[in-house]
Amino acid sequence: MADHSQHHIVPKSTYYLIFTALMLGTGLTWWIATIDLGAMNNVIMLSIAVTKATLVILFFMHVKYSPKLTGTVIIGAVFWLLIMLVMTMNDYFTRDWLHFG
Amino acid sequence: MSSSTVAMPPTHYLNNGLTLKSWLFTKDHKRIALLYLVAVTFFFMVGAAFAVAIRLELATPAGDLLSDENYNRVFTMHGVMMVFFFLIPAVPAILGNFLIPLQIGAKDLAFPKLNLLSFYIYFVGSLFTMYSIVSGGLDTGWTFYTPFSTVASTSAVVPAALGIFINGFSGILTGLNFIVTIHKMRAPGMTWFRLPLFVWAHYATSLIQVLGTPVLAITIVLVAAERIFGFGLFNPAVGGDPVLFQHLFWFYSHPAVYIMILPAMGIISELVAASARKQVFGYTFVAFASIGIAVIGFLVWGHHMFVSGESVYAALVFSVLSFIVAVPSAVKVFNWIATMYRGSVSWETPMFYVAGFIGLFAIGGLTGLFLASMGLDVHLTDTYFIVAHFHYVMVGGTIMGYLGGIHFWWPKITGRMYNDLLGRVSAVVIFVGFNLTFFPQFVVGYLGMPRRYHAYPEEFQVLNVLSSAGASVLAVGYLMPLFYLAYSLKYGEIAGDNPFGAVGLEWNTTSPPPTENFKTTPVVTWEAYEYPTPVEGHVV
Amino acid sequence: MSNAASVAHDEQQHHPRLAHHFESLEQQTDSSLFGMWIFLATEILFFGGALMAYMIYRRWYPDAFALASSHIAILPGAINTAVLIISSLTMALAVHAAQTGERGKILFFIVVTMILGAAFLGIKGYEYYEKYAEGFIPGLGLEFRFPEPEYAKNAQIFFSIYFVLTGLHALHMIVGLGLMTWMFIWVKDGVIDTQYYAPIEIVGLYWHFVDIVWIFLFPLLYLIGRHVHHG
Numbered sequence: 001m002a003d004h005s006q007h008h009i010v011p012k013s014t015y016y017l018i019f020t021a022l023m024l025g026t027g028l029t030w031w032i033a034t035i036d037l038g039a040m041n042n043v044i045m046l047s048i049a050v051t052k053a054t055l056v057i058l059f060f061m062h063v064k065y066s067p068k069l070t071g072t073v074i075i076g077a078v079f080w081l082l083i084m085l086v087m088t089m090n091d092y093f094t095r096d097w098l099h100f101g
Numbered sequence: 102m103s104s105s106t107v108a109m110p111p112t113h114y115l116n117n118g119l120t121l122k123s124w125l126f127t128k129d130h131k132r133i134a135l136l137y138l139v140a141v142t143f144f145f146m147v148g149a150a151f152a153v154a155i156r157l158e159l160a161t162p163a164g165d166l167l168s169d170e171n172y173n174r175v176f177t178m179h180g181v182m183m184v185f186f187f188l189i190p191a192v193p194a195i196l197g198n199f200l201i202p203l204q205i206g207a208k209d210l211a212f213p214k215l216n217l218l219s220f221y222i223y224f225v226g227s228l229f230t231m232y233s234i235v236s237g238g239l240d241t242g243w244t245f246y247t248p249f250s251t252v253a254s255t256s257a258v259v260p261a262a263l264g265i266f267i268n269g270f271s272g273i274l275t276g277l278n279f280i281v282t283i284h285k286m287r288a289p290g291m292t293w294f295r296l297p298l299f300v301w302a303h304y305a306t307s308l309i310q311v312l313g314t315p316v317l318a319i320t321i322v323l324v325a326a327e328r329i330f331g332f333g334l335f336n337p338a339v340g341g342d343p344v345l346f347q348h349l350f351w352f353y354s355h356p357a358v359y360i361m362i363l364p365a366m367g368i369i370s371e372l373v374a375a376s377a378r379k380q381v382f383g384y385t386f387v388a389f390a391s392i393g394i395a396v397i398g399f400l401v402w403g404h405h406m407f408v409s410g411e412s413v414y415a416a417l418v419f420s421v422l423s424f425i426v427a428v429p430s431a432v433k434v435f436n437w438i439a440t441m442y443r444g445s446v447s448w449e450t451p452m453f454y455v456a457g458f459i460g461l462f463a464i465g466g467l468t469g470l471f472l473a474s475m476g477l478d479v480h481l482t483d484t485y486f487i488v489a490h491f492h493y494v495m496v497g498g499t500i501m502g503y504l505g506g507i508h509f510w511w512p513k514i515t516g517r518m519y520n521d522l523l524g525r526v527s528a529v530v531i532f533v534g535f536n537l538t539f540f541p542q543f544v545v546g547y548l549g550m551p552r553r554y555h556a557y558p559e560e561f562q563v564l565n566v567l568s569s570a571g572a573s574v575l576a577v578g579y580l581m582p583l584f585y586l587a588y589s590l591k592y593g594e595i596a597g598d599n600p601f602g603a604v605g606l607e608w609n610t611t612s613p614p615p616t617e618n619f620k621t622t623p624v625v626t627w628e629a630y631e632y633p634t635p636v637e638g639h640v641v
Numbered sequence: 642m643s644n645a646a647s648v649a650h651d652e653q654q655h656h657p658r659l660a661h662h663f664e665s666l667e668q669q670t671d672s673s674l675f676g677m678w679i680f681l682a683t684e685i686l687f688f689g690g691a692l693m694a695y696m697i698y699r700r701w702y703p704d705a706f707a708l709a710s711s712h713i714a715i716l717p718g719a720i721n722t723a724v725l726i727i728s729s730l731t732m733a734l735a736v737h738a739a740q741t742g743e744r745g746k747i748l749f750f751i752v753v754t755m756i757l758g759a760a761f762l763g764i765k766g767y768e769y770y771e772k773y774a775e776g777f778i779p780g781l782g783l784e785f786r787f788p789e790p791e792y793a794k795n796a797q798i799f800f801s802i803y804f805v806l807t808g809l810h811a812l813h814m815i816v817g818l819g820l821m822t823w824m825f826i827w828v829k830d831g832v833i834d835t836q837y838y839a840p841i842e843i844v845g846l847y848w849h850f851v852d853i854v855w856i857f858l859f860p861l862l863y864l865i866g867r868h869v870h871h872g
Contacts, residue, residue: 009740019727061845212676314683333797338794352690617662
């Protein structure tokens with residue numbers, strides 16, 4: 001497993017391809033932002049952002065070629081962030097369900 | 102114990118370089134552990150001095166010794182010093198630092214320079230917080246609740262918060278160092294399920310430090326942005342929500358309780374096995390209980406906010422999860438007792454502390470269930486019941502574990518033995534003093550005495566005097582080890598490599614260990630706690 | 642891997658940068674990359690805390706947030722997004738050059754990345770000045786002049802979060818520039834070679850992370866009001 005992080009060299013062409021995708025993603029986000037799609041605006045823009053981030057992580061940051069442990073760290077951190085967001089939202093979304101007194 | 106013929110090893114980490122510089126710039130995890138020992142002990146004394154002032158004030162119903170303003174500052178600094186500069190770093194930074202590489206058969210932590218940096222970050226953080234004491238004090242309580250801390254308090258919020266922010270990085274880097282070390286530096290044959298439970302406990306602790314502390318850091322940044330720049334993030338005047346601060350704060354600060362107690366639990370596992378000379382009952386359960394506490398511990402923070410305005414539904418969810426987090430803790434306690442059952446328990450000093458830990462932790466844990474119940478919590482919130490509860494868990498539990506560990510590994514750390522009788526007496530004195538101090542607080546809290554007031558009605562005086570008297574006993578108990586352990590440094594019997602006849606890699610090297618820990622990298626071929634097969638001498 | 646590998650690597654020549662407590666350079670590289678990833682995990686939660694504040698207030702005050710966002714000029718933000726993506730590419734190419742041992746190219750790409758990073762900060766500084774000139778500073782004792790007064794209160798929260806998030810992001814960029822200066826010196830001094838280039842990789846990971854943060858900040862801060870309040 002160590003051999004991957006040490007010796008795997010990503011070809012430059014891959015980097016250029018990812019770069020192009022990231023630039024296109026940015027343009028797409030801007031374009032989407034000007035069209036009124038209601039709540040879908042958010043969903044689409046964030047989906048593009050997540051996709052862009054995933055591309056950076058997998059290729060620029062070599063996670064695709066790294067030990068599984070690296071992926072575990074990232075997924076763990078994102079999961080913990082979700083714990084915080086979801087459990088807090090669980091409060092904010094239900095504030096008007098019931099009141100004391 | 103056959104210590105009559107043993108001698109100290111000629112070279113070890115303590116005499117490898119005697120200059121001040123060789124200590125202050127050391128990259129040896131064992132020396133850094135001792136730097137922490139000195140600093141943490143100092144901050145414990147500072148925190149204790151504030152506790153003395155609190156108990157003196159509360160000996161009489163009238164607010165006569167301190168003004169209300171000063172009393173606020175005193176209990177706040179007591180909390181800040183004890184929580185951030187004593188309880189959180191105590192076990193991981195001292196014993197964890199010293200023992201993890203030894204227990205997994207490594208020469209050092211993965212990042213020795215980072216380890217030293219962690220110590221200095223801790224030190225710089227403490228300077229800022231100490232500065233806040235002399236520059237107006239801090240009167241927000243250790244919890245920094247907004248909007249009081251951001252718009253109302255006239256005290257030195259920013260330096261204190263900055264100190265805690267900086268100190269947080271010390272914890273993050275220590276946790277990071279431990280995780281990488283445990284993953285990457287284990288000796289050949291040291292599989293995950295051969296790791297001592299002390300290491301498992303520290304792994305779980307490190308996860309909390311790494312995943313929780315950054316949230317505290319950003320919370321402090323947001324408070325500071327509001328206080329320094331006047332940004333309105335938690336300020337109701339522009340539509341901000343103070344409860345959001347509490348969510349962010351407790352997302353870290355509830356798991357922080359487990360940063361304090363988990364390493365102490367790891368110590369107890371080691372001590373129980375060594376004293377009972379048996380494998381820990383249900384090793385894998387205890388190991389996963391540590392991880393379970395670390396994970397579930399992140400899901401319960403809302404039980405601090407039952408009366409703060411969070412939704413009733415959210416409170417219900419947090420309440421249920423809070424009951425669930427008691428399960429892994431109980432698993433551990435039952436497994437320790439099962440380990441002792443039919444073991445040949447030897448009652449040396451460490452075992453006395455184990456008994457004290459189990460007693461105090463059980464009371465603290467069970468009263469925690471009271472507080473997890475939403476209805477009862479409404480009655481008990483912000484009373485002395487809470488104060489008593491968290492002192493039993495965080496202080497009783499952590500200090501009993503910490504001191505038990507110090508006594509157990511003292512011969513390994515220093516090469517010398519302390520007076521065992523005095524050790525046992527100190528454990529008893531602390532146990533008695535602790536209960537005398539804090540048990541009356543359960544009662545007085547249940548009767549309705551609120552926390553954080555410097556004056557109280559006269560009918561509460563008897564219980565408060567009991568508490569203050571107990572605090573004096575407790576002080577004697579805490580001071581005793583300071584003296585006889587210091588005495589043992591020079592006059593103690595030479596301990597030998599393994600005075601308790603315990604298993605574990607740290608006992609396979611000399612006492613004190615050489616700088617590189619082991620003469621040759623050990624190869625592990627046995628399971629954790631493989632008693633009664635005695636392991637003597639060095640690994641060759 | 643640390644278990645069985647120790648014997649196998651005895652014949653491997655001792656690299657000058659191999660620390661005494663590691664068995665092999667691979668163990669060392671693995672450990673430091675793993676350590677960096679854990680650090681980035683802490684960063685996710687660090688920025689995550691501020692993003693949570695954003696989420697909650699945006700849900701409470703959707704109109705004020707959309708309005709406030711529509712008052713931010715997109716162009717500088719979009720240019721900065723492009724600048725940062727290009728700098729991520731050059732950073733990746735610097736790591737590539739380190740792997741293949743082309744020292745001149747490493748230096749070149751580090752310098753280009755630093756120039757792009759500085760350009761980002763320059764544009765960011767210009768944007769901050771614009772906010773100041775338009776009266777969008779929600780504190781510092783300055784007057785907050787929001788064109789739609791009925792939303793002024795809650796728009797302050799948006800701009801508070803805007804400044805906290807972009808400020809922390811800029812601070813990370815400044816740290817990144819410092820790290821790259823350090824790497825530049827190390828490459829120049831020959832510390833880095835094809836066996837030992839983990840430091841460059843680590844700085845690269847850091848830089849890409851800062852890029853990822855911006856990938857989220859750009860839509861969340863600049864673009865949420867466009868479709869309602871025309872661009």
